[in-house]
Amino acid sequence: MAYLVVFLLIIVFLLGFRLFYMGNQIKSLSNQLAYINASKTNKKITIGLLNKNIEKLAEKINKTIEIKLQSEANRIKVENDLRQTIANMSHDLRTPLTSIIGYIQFLKLEGISEEEKAEYLEVAEHRAKSLEILLNDFYELSLIDSLDYELKMEKLNINKVLEQVVLDRYADFMGRNINPSINIPSEDLYIIGEKKSVERIIDNLLSNAIKYAKDAIDISLQVKKDSTILKISNTFTNLTQQDLESVFDRFYMADKTRSGKGTGLGLAITKGLVEKMGGSINCHIEGDMFIIYCKFGLMNS
CATH class of the missing domain: 3.30.565.10 (Histidine kinase-like ATPase, C-terminal domain)
Structure with a gap:
């Protein structure tokens, strides 16, 4: 009987120790996850206990971290692409606009001939048409990129x-x-x-x-x-x-x-x-x- 009690006490002790250790591992997972979220690092969760359930939990957490990192990378890329698009569009808008304004100012000058006026108007019109093409293309591209844009197949x-x-x-x-x-x-x-x-x-x-x-x-x-x-x-x-x-x-x-x-x-x-x-x-x-x-x-x- 005494042996049975000792054996049960050992079992209880081992189970208690295992539960205590598993609790520490779960606490470690929680602390690691909090650190990863706070520091925005690409570090992954690590565990020190060979337990299938905790291993699966850590694996799913790491998968979630990977998805989050990829999502963040995609967001940064989209933001960079948007900034570059705005910069490029600003460049391409500025060039014809500056030209149009310049030729309009030429038309206001005194003493220019009718031939010069016609030439300036033709150039300004050409620049305005190139500006219209740019705006139409950019508008079409923005429509295509939108999620609710549907084609009539x-x-x-x-x-x-x-x-x-x-x-x-x-x-x-x-x-x-x-x-x-x-x-x-x-x-x-x-x-x-x-x-x-x-x-x-x-x-x-x-x-x-x-x-x-x-x-x-x-x-x-x-x-x-x-x-x-x-x-x-x-x-x-x-x-x-x-x-x-x-x-x-x-x-x-x-x-x-x-x-x-x-x-x-x-x-x-x-x-x-x-x-x-x-x-x-x-x-x-x-x-x-x-x-x-x-x-x-x-x-x-």
């Missing part, structure tokens, strides 16, 4: 859409003395998308190719497995790896002088529209060609 024959947009750009190709290579299959290809958005995507890609092509542009539509691939490529000069990594960023222009070739929003708008329709877009360099791929889901005819 329908079944589209992408062959016909592509053919029409290319035809509409014929004069621009001739203006650059470029005869594009066009490869569109005779078989009709169908995707689910919004017609005006698909037209805008193709037009933006063609506009970019026409602006920056050295001497050649290739346009093709092809099927790979269950996807339709729109491929638009052009010869280039002075593209870098940084350009490839940033080409779809807002206001990014490979022309570092920002010399009036565009707003730097066209490809950002294109990316937003493609992704809104469940597609994907990417780019790479192959030889002397800069290539942009748009991938859409293929529907049966």
